[in-house]
Amino acid sequence: xxxxxxxxxxxxxxxxxxxxxxxxxxxxxxxxxxxxxxxxxxxxxxxxxxxxxxxxxxxxxxxxxxxxxxxxxxxxxxxxxxxxxxxxxxxxxxxxxxxxxxxxxxxxxxxxxxxxxxxxxxxxxxxxxxxxxxxxxxxxxxxxxxxxxxxxxxxxxxxxxxxxxxxxxxxxxxxxxxxxxxxxxxxxxxxxxxxxxxxxxxxxxxxxxxxxxxxxxxxxxxxxxxxxxxxxxxxxxxxxxxxxxxxxxxxxxxxxxxxxxxxxxxxxxxxxxxxxxxxxxxxxxxxxxxxxxxxxxxxxxxxxxxxxxxxxxxxxxxxxxxxxxxxxxxxxxxxxxxxxxxxxxxxxxxxxxxxxxxxxxxxxxxxxxxxxxxxxxxxxxxxxxxxxxxxxxxxxxxxxxxxxxxxxxxxxxxxxxxxxxxxxxxxxxxxxxxxxxxxxxxxxxxxxxxxxxxxxxxxxxxxxxxxxxxxxxxxxxxxxxxxxxxxxxxxxxxxxxxxxxxxxxxxxxxxxxxxxxxxxxxxxxxxxxxxxxxxxxxxxxxxxxxxxxxxxxxxxxxxxxxxxxxx
Numbered sequence: 001x002x003x004x005x006x007x008x009x010x011x012x013x014x015x016x017x018x019x020x021x022x023x024x025x026x027x028x029x030x031x032x033x034x035x036x037x038x039x040x041x042x043x044x045x046x047x048x049x050x051x052x053x054x055x056x057x058x059x060x061x062x063x064x065x066x067x068x069x070x071x072x073x074x075x076x077x078x079x080x081x082x083x084x085x086x087x088x089x090x091x092x093x094x095x096x097x098x099x100x101x102x103x104x105x106x107x108x109x110x111x112x113x114x115x116x117x118x119x120x121x122x123x124x125x126x127x128x129x130x131x132x133x134x135x136x137x138x139x140x141x142x143x144x145x146x147x148x149x150x151x152x153x154x155x156x157x158x159x160x161x162x163x164x165x166x167x168x169x170x171x172x173x174x175x176x177x178x179x180x181x182x183x184x185x186x187x188x189x190x191x192x193x194x195x196x197x198x199x200x201x202x203x204x205x206x207x208x209x210x211x212x213x214x215x216x217x218x219x220x221x222x223x224x225x226x227x228x229x230x231x232x233x234x235x236x237x238x239x240x241x242x243x244x245x246x247x248x249x250x251x252x253x254x255x256x257x258x259x260x261x262x263x264x265x266x267x268x269x270x271x272x273x274x275x276x277x278x279x280x281x282x283x284x285x286x287x288x289x290x291x292x293x294x295x296x297x298x299x300x301x302x303x304x305x306x307x308x309x310x311x312x313x314x315x316x317x318x319x320x321x322x323x324x325x326x327x328x329x330x331x332x333x334x335x336x337x338x339x340x341x342x343x344x345x346x347x348x349x350x351x352x353x354x355x356x357x358x359x360x361x362x363x364x365x366x367x368x369x370x371x372x373x374x375x376x377x378x379x380x381x382x383x384x385x386x387x388x389x390x391x392x393x394x395x396x397x398x399x400x401x402x403x404x405x406x407x408x409x410x411x412x413x414x415x416x417x418x419x420x421x422x423x424x425x426x427x428x429x430x431x432x433x434x435x436x437x438x439x440x441x442x443x444x445x446x447x448x449x450x451x452x453x454x455x456x457x458x459x460x461x462x463x464x465x466x467x468x469x470x471x472x473x474x475x476x477x478x479x480x481x482x483x484x485x486x487x488x489x490x491x492x493x494x495x496x497x498x499x500x501x502x503x504x505x506x507x508x509x510x511x512x513x514x515x516x517x518x519x520x521x522x523x524x525x526x527x528x529x530x531x532x533x534x535x536x537x538x539x540x541x542x543x544x545x546x547x548x549x550x551x552x553x554x555x556x557x558x559x560x561x562x563x564x565x566x567x
Contacts, residue, residue: 002380002438004429005387005394010097010158013390017155020148021253023102032102033089034252092249095161095398095435096389104248106277112286118270119211119238120292126271127208127236134234135185141230141261142178145171148257152222156250157389160221161397161435162351164390174226174254176520177536181234184541188235199555206545208236209294209318213287215308217299218400219354219457221247222254224322227524227536228297229258229272232544240293241274242283246400248276291315295544298322299356302455302481302529320543321531322524324455325483327506327515328361328476330498332469333368335488336512341375343486343514344461349384349396349439350516353459354404356530357484357508357516361452362463363472369465376441377424384439387432398435399458408437408458414451415460420444423463447475455481469494477505483526484508484515506530 018024024032092101126134145152153168160167190205212232216224221243229239243251251274259269275283287293288311297320298308305323312319329347331340347359364372389397399405405428412426425440439459445451447464466472469489476485485506487498495511497503507526508518518524523534534540560566 001424002429003385004432005385005391007096007388007433008390010094010390011099013154014094014099014101014158017151017158018101018249020151021155021249021256023249023252031100034102034104034248090245092159092246094158095400096158096433098402098434101159102249104245104276106245107275107283108277109283109286111275112283115240115270115273115275116211116290116292118268119240119273122268122270123208123210123238126233126238126267127210129236129267131185131188131234131236134236135182137261137265137267138178138185138230138234139182140265141258142175142182144257144261145175145178145254149175152250152253154390155253156221157397159247159250160218161389161400162219162354163392163394163397165392166351167389170220170223173223173520174230177226177230180520180537181230181541184231185234188541188545195551196561197553197559199553199557200559201552201554203550203552205548205550206235206542207548208232209544209546210237211293212237212239212544213290213293213296214239214241215284215287215296215298215300216241216243216247216251218244218247219351219356220299221250224299224535225251225254227520228320228544231536231541232295233271235541235544237294237544238271239273240287241272242287243274243276245276251276285311288312289315291317294318295320297533297535302531305531318543320525320533320535322356322533322535323483323526323529323531324481325356325358325515325526325530326360326453326455326479326481327357327484327486328363328479329359329486329515330363330466330469330472330476330488331365331368331372332472332487332489332491332494333365334490334494335368336490337368337372337375339512340488341372341379343488344376345379345383346395347486347514347516348441348461349380349459352396352399352437353439354400354457355516357518358457358459359461359486359515360455361447361476361479362461363447363466363475364463365472366465366467373423373441373443373463380424380439380441386429386436386438396439396459398433399437400435402434404458405435405437407456408460411451411456411458411460412440415442415445418445418449418451420451425459448478453479469497473498473503480529481526482506482528483530484510484518486510486513486515488512507534 089103149171153171157164157167193202214228255274258272277283295318299322302323305321385394386396420442421444423441425438427438429436441461443463452462485504521537523538523540524536525534
C-alpha cells in the first residue's frame with residue numbers, strides 16, 4: 001500500500017557527523033560520554049587534532065569539507081561536573097535504528113548556579129554593545145551555519161527522525177532568522193510622541209530584559225532555539241538554553257557554533273549558555289522558579305506548559321508558551337482540490353505527524369467529500385514514502401520514541417472500538433524498525449468526538465463532512481487548542497470571512513496553504529491551550545525587551561498633566 005525505503009548504514013553517518021562537530025573522539029568507535037553543559041557549552045575529552053577533512057556522508061556538501069570552519073578545541077568544552085554521582089546518564093537514541101548515539105551526563109543544580117552567575121556577568125557587558133555590532137555577531141553565526149548546513153541537517157535528521165530535507169530546512173530556518181535579526185539590529189526602533197505639556201516630549205524605548213530562558217522540544221531541536229536566542233541576543237539579552245534530552249546532540253553542535261563566533265569576536269561564551277537535564281528538581285524546574293530568568297520561552301506539551309505558566313506567574317515573570325496544536329484544514333466546494341490534497345498529505349504525514357502544526361482534522365464540504373477522499377488516498381499511495389530519513393525521497397520517517405508508537409496504536413484501537421473506519425494506514429511497520437508506523441486517515445467519527453479534541457503526536461488524520469462554511473468554522477474553533485488552521489477556497493468573501501475576527505480563533509490562519517510550517521517573517525504562536533505570546537518574525541522581538549516610557553522636560557517650568565495646578 002505504501003512505498004517503503006529501507007534504512008541505510010546510519011552508524012557510519014552518525015560517527016562522521018559526531019566527529020565533525022567533535023561530539024565523538026576520533027580514536028575510538030565506542031559510544032561517547034558527554035557532560036551536561038555549564039557556561040558556554042560542554043566538555044568532551046577528545047583529541048583536539050581530529051581531522052574533519054575525511055568526513056564522509058550521504059549527499060553532497062554545499063561547501064568542500066576542507067574549507068569548512070572547524071570547531072575550536074573547546075568547541076564543545078563544557079564546565080566539568082563536580083557532583084554527578086547521584087545522576088543517571090541519559091542517551092541520545094537514533095529513532096530509526098534505536099541505536100545509542102551518545103550518552104550524556106546531566107547538568108546539576110551546582111552547574112545551574114555557576115552558569116547563572118556567569119550569565120549575569122556577561123549580560124553587563126553584552127547589553128551595552130551597540131545593537132548593530134550584536135547584529136554582526138548574529139550575521140557571522142548564520143554564515144557559519146550556511147557552511148555546515150549539510151552536516152547539521154543530517155545530525156538533526158538522525159537524532160529526531162525527520163526526513164533529511166526537513167533537517168536541512170530546519171537549519172535553513174535559523175539561517176533565515178539570523179538574516180532577519182541582523183537587519184533588525186539597525187531598526188530596534190521606539191517612538192516619540194507629542195506631550196500635552198509645553199516643552200515636553202514623550203519617548204518610548206525598548207531595553208533588554210536580562211537572562212532569557214529557552215526550553216525546546218525534540219521535534220525541532222535547533223530551529224526554535226534560533227527563533228528565540230537570535231532575537232534575544234540582538235536585543236541585548238543573554239540566553240540559557242535547556243534542549244530536549246533526546247535532541248541534545250544537535251543542540252550541542254548548534255550552540256558550540258554560536259559560542260565559537262562569540263569567542264572569536266572577543267565576547268564571553270557564557271552569553272549563550274546551555275544546560276541539559278530533566279527529572280525532579282531539574283534544570284527546567286530551576287528556570288521556572290528563578291526570578292533571574294526574566295523571560296522563559298517554553299516549547300512542549302500543553303500539560304507541562306500549564307505547570308510552567310503557573311510557576312512563572314507565581315513570581316510575576318514573563319513567559320512565551322508554544323504548546324500543542326489540533327489543527328484543522330477546511331476544503332470548501334470552490335477550492336482547488338489538487339492544491340488542497342497536496343497540502344493535506346504533507347501536513348498530516350510529513351515529519352510523521354510530529355509538528356505542532358501538523359494537520360490533525362480535515363473538514364470536507366459534502367459536495368466534494370467522496371471525490372476528495374479518492375484523490376487523497378491515491379496521493380498517499382503515490383507519494384508517501386515511509387522509511388529512511390536520510391533518503392531524500394522519504395516523507396514519513398519514524399516516530400521519535402517507542403512510547404509514541406504505543407500512543408499511536410492505542411489511538412487506532414480507540415478509533416475501531418468507537419465505530420471509526422480506517423481509510424488507509426493504521427498499522428506499525430516492523431520491517432523497517434520498531435518506531436515506524438503508517439500514516440493513517442480515519443472517517444466515521446463525529447466532529448465533537450473526544451478523539452478529535454485531543455492532540456495525538458502521530459500521523460493520524462480525522463476526516464469529517466460538513467454542509468456549510470459557518471459549520472466548519474465553528475468546528476474548527478470548538479477544540480481547546482488554537483495554533484494553526486487553514487481554509488481552501490477560491491471565493492474572496494470566504495477567505496476574508498475566515499481571517500476576520502469571527503473566523504478562525506487560531507494564532508495562524510492560512511488560506512490556500514496548509515497548516516504545517518510557517519515562514520520566519522511572521523510572528524509564530526497560538527491561542528487557548530496552544531499557549532500565547534509570539535516568536536520569530538514581525539515585532540516578536542519586543543517580547544524580549546522591557547518597554548520604557550520617558551517624559552523629557554526641556555523647558556524651565558514644571559507644568560503638570562491633566563490641568564493640575566501646584567505652586
